[in-house]
Amino acid sequence: GAVVSQHPSRVICKSGTSVKIECRSLDFQATTMFWYRQFPKKSLMLMATSNEGSKATYEQGVEKDKFLINHASLTLSTLTVTSAHPEDSSFYICSASTAFGNQPQHFGDGTRLSIL
């Protein structure tokens, strides 16, 4: 159980393009989803926390107009990287958890974004 699907797994696109990444919880309802970014050989850095039906909470230093997050249902959250530039190239990972107490976050397999 607790499967999180992230799509696409890899994106290569030109500078200026907007890219949408989907994160779905397949077998449980995720009231909270998290978006992380990982630089090479670095830790996972939390970008934002999204709760179903409400605005995302962004971590300090993360541009909310750059990284648009939508959590429209209990099983789907999307991250849109708007007007992407080469410095946005990274590995983006989502996770999902239920609302009940200390439950482990379950992660998707990540999206490798490369902006040319």
Add this chain to the structure above:
Amino acid sequence: DQQVKQNSPSLSVQEGRISILNCDYTNSMFDYFLWYKKYPAEGPTFLISISSIKDKNEDGRFTVFLNKSAKHLSLHIVPSQPGDSAVYFCAASVSSGTYKYIFGTGTRLKVLA
């Protein structure tokens, strides 16, 4: 400010022996800790967790120890297997609000056959 640290970037262990991965934290408000395993180009996979009311939690070959006074936790893998070779991240959170995690920098474990 790195609140969660894994000071060993890599570790090599012989198959069958014990692997010990360490993690230190600075925020005394953290009360829930987890270990995740990650292969390249994949998301982290949950291994084991521990609440601050405990000092040990065991699940099969994996045991996590928590020393609150030292703000230190460790993951023991016994016996180590080649399939355990991966990057291991510890994570810490505060049991309130969004339960967001702060991750350590990871330790790459290589189990030698």
